[in-house]
Amino acid sequence: MRPSLRLASAILVCTAALAGCSDQGTGQNGGAGAAPGGERPPTPVSVLAMKKGEHPLTSTLPGRASAYQTAEIRPRVSGVIKEIAFKEGSEVKAGDLLYKIEDDTYRAAQAQAEASLQKAEAGVPTAKSNLARQERLVGSGATQVELENARVTLLQAEADVAQAKAALRSAEIELGLTEIRAPFEGVTTASRYSIGNVVTANQTDSLMTLRRLDPIYIDLTESSVNLLRLREAMNTGRINQNKDGAADIRLTLEDGHDYPVVGKLDMSEMAVSQTTGTYSIRAVFDNPDGLVLPGMYVRATVTVGTEEGYLIPQRAATRSANGELSAKFVTAENKVETRVFDEAQVSGNNWLVASGINDGDKLIVDGFQWIGDGAPVQPVDAKVNENGIVEETAAPAAAPAAQP
Numbered sequence: 156m157r158p159s160l161r162l163a164s165a166i167l168v169c170t171a172a173l174a175g176c177s178d179q180g181t182g183q184n185g186g187a188g189a190a191p192g193g194e195r196p197p198t199p200v201s202v203l204a205m206k207k208g209e210h211p212l213t214s215t216l217p218g219r220a221s222a223y224q225t226a227e228i229r230p231r232v233s234g235v236i237k238e239i240a241f242k243e244g245s246e247v248k249a250g251d252l253l254y255k256i257e258d259d260t261y262r263a264a265q266a267q268a269e270a271s272l273q274k275a276e277a278g279v280p281t282a283k284s285n286l287a288r289q290e291r292l293v294g295s296g297a298t299q300v301e302l303e304n305a306r307v308t309l310l311q312a313e314a315d316v317a318q319a320k321a322a323l324r325s326a327e328i329e330l331g332l333t334e335i336r337a338p339f340e341g342v343t344t345a346s347r348y349s350i351g352n353v354v355t356a357n358q359t360d361s362l363m364t365l366r367r368l369d370p371i372y373i374d375l376t377e378s379s380v381n382l383l384r385l386r387e388a389m390n391t392g393r394i395n396q397n398k399d400g401a402a403d404i405r406l407t408l409e410d411g412h413d414y415p416v417v418g419k420l421d422m423s424e425m426a427v428s429q430t431t432g433t434y435s436i437r438a439v440f441d442n443p444d445g446l447v448l449p450g451m452y453v454r455a456t457v458t459v460g461t462e463e464g465y466l467i468p469q470r471a472a473t474r475s476a477n478g479e480l481s482a483k484f485v486t487a488e489n490k491v492e493t494r495v496f497d498e499a500q501v502s503g504n505n506w507l508v509a510s511g512i513n514d515g516d517k518l519i520v521d522g523f524q525w526i527g528d529g530a531p532v533q534p535v536d537a538k539v540n541e542n543g544i545v546e547e548t549a550a551p552a553a554a555p556a557a558q559p
Contacts, residue, residue: 201521201537227361254335272319282309
């Protein structure tokens with residue numbers, strides 16, 4: 156036999172011998188990684204100790220921003236636009252000039268009305284003196300008819316003066332309306348008309364739109380089912396309302412940032428939509444920097460009161476298809492058990508549960524997806540920060556070594 160063949164045969168024999176020794180050792184020791192008795196070692200899980208307390212009861216609602224005041228600016232007199240006095244897209248104060256309409260014909264009408272008034276006023280003294288003369292002569296040659304005619308003449312002269320004054324006032328109003336001014340403080344849009352365009356009184360098309368953005372409205376919608384549940388909880392005394400009865404409302408903007416201003420409830424519809432089954436709520440927020448603009452979508456967190464109970468982070472609970480809330484806890488024997496809660500309210504990023512939990516119970520907040528009921532676990536104390544991230548506060552103890 157050649158030397159190369161003898162070497163290959165020797166390698167095969169050594170390999171088979173080593174494999175046999177390994178199998179024999181594994182069979183005798185029951186597996187190097189196995190726990191005593193062949194059981195799997197306890198799985199480390201992060202737990203949160205439960206403690207009862209009074210917590211705010213919140214509701215998160217979708218909303219949309221709308222202007223506090225909106226005005227479609229239209230002319231009330233006809234004419235040619237002579238001047239556009241505002242910068243498009245800028246802020247204006249109440250009373251600021253927006254548009255100037257050519258006023259030559261209106262000034263002429265005012266002058267004519269003034270002349271008519273002077274003419275009417277000139278006839279009053281003559282009518283008064285004629286009446287006085289007839290009253291002196293009524294018993295010595297003047298008839299009663301002449302006296303009555305003198306009185307009627309004076310009344311007509313005074314009526315002519317009143318009519319002329321009204322005509323003058325109307326002419327002055329129309330002249331003043333050639334200057335279109337801002338009815339309130341707000342932000343202008345682009346002008347839909349230019350200098351030289353002819354406009355008519357009370358036309359359909361507006362010249363521009365003025366919006367007041369500080370404060371600003373947030374229109375919210377809530378389901379009628381949640382409204383009924385909330386009222387029932389308040390009536391039974393489970394939920395304590397705020398002292399002043401007002402609800403604190405906070406906003407989360409489209410980019411996920413929290414709006415720094417707390418709003419308040421302005422009004423709510425006393426009717427439910429027949430198509431969506433929701434009712435409308437309107438909140439008002441200060442908006443000094445113009446951060447919230449009309450049309451923006453937001454999420455509003457409404458604090459409606461407080462309730463005694465336990466907080467379960469939303470990340471540590473699941474809901475079934477029928478809406479039941481469940482979470483996993485560690486028993487006194489360090490085994491997993493699942494608890495189902497019939498009623499749970501929202502409190503920020505947590506579920507607020509009033510029953511089914513005792514002080515000191517250990518809620519599994521991480522890793523519960525991969526373990527079933529009855530599985531042995533090794534609890535590790537942890538906490539959940541405001542961003543919903545689990546932070547361990549104690550290192551897990553080392554697993555017991557396998558006995559020889």
